[in-house]
Amino acid sequence: MVTGTAAPMLEMRGITKYFGGLCAVSAVDLDLMPGEALAIVGDNGAGKSTLIKVLTGVFEPDEGEIRLDGKPVSIASRRDARALGIEAVYQNLGLVDTLDAPGNVFLGHELKRPVLGIPFLDNRRMAREAARVLQENVGIELPNLREPALHLSGGQRQAVAIARAIYSTDLRVLVMDEPTAALGPEETRNTLALMQRLKAQGIALIVISHNLEHVFAVADRVMVMRGGRRVGLRTTANSTKQEVLGLIVAALDEPVAA
Ligand SMILES: Nc1ncnc2c1ncn2[C@@H]1O[C@H](COP(=O)(O)OP(=O)(O)OP(=O)(O)O)[C@@H](O)[C@H]1O
Ligand SMILES: [Mg+2]
Incomplete structure (x- = not known):
């Protein structure tokens, strides 16, 4: 569960990843609390898989830092991530x-x-x-x-x-x-229960996930990506599928908070 006072276990800061001239992930921040489920949603090509592949050591970011328990870590391979x-x-x-x-x-x-x-x-x-x-x-x-x-x-x-x-x-x-x-x-039911x-x-x-039904069933928070950027972050308990969908398709915009 997320509490107001807990320190994040994992912090990704200013993660940027280019493929040639294409900026697939642009200055994205992500925090993860112990025992929390964080969903990442966004349209095709929004940069979701690229962002998590930076975390799992598949891609090295061009910019940014990853901290675990507050300490900077270097994740250059899947083996590093696993360790x-x-x-x-x-x-x-x-x-x-x-x-x-x-x-x-x-x-x-x-x-x-x-x-x-x-x-x-x-x-x-x-x-x-x-x-x-x-x-x-x-x-x-x-x-x-x-x-x-x-x-x-x-x-x-x-x-x-x-x-x-x-x-x-x-x-x-x-x-x-x-x-x-x-x-x-x-x-699907079994997998949600497993989570x-x-x-x-x-x-x-x-x-x-592309399925907001599933996102709202398991996630504590949901982060919305569009065009490589983080364009929204919501606590599922205080949001709705409608609101998150609005963020995904850019009907609703907000400044990106740190
Ligand atoms: N290995 C790669 N080489 C070049 N471009 C890539 C590579 N992987 C992803 N991209 C590009 O980076 C952008 C983000 O892709 P990514 O796979 O992260 O999107 P996604 O949000 O996971 O989309 P989807 O919901 O379709 O899985 C896309 O424009 C994609 O074409
Ligand atoms: Mg993907």
């Missing part, structure tokens, strides 16, 4: 289709057990641990843990990706780029 507890999940990216859920959760940091001094993969323990994280932290039970990721639904894939993010780092900030975009109604669970575990969320 700071910042992870991104994309519904259709990042899973190895031929591996099952435990294989994906433990990809790159497999559990091993020594047999006569030689390390062997501890498949049984990985299956047990993956099932536990999926159930306890993510809140889903897969019908068949051994199914290759290829056969999982969009929502199940997303759940496995989140389980991996939780397991591999001391996860503090989870970035979700359009997490409900390709989901059916049931999986609430993650918040309750103190994980802060940054959620990009």
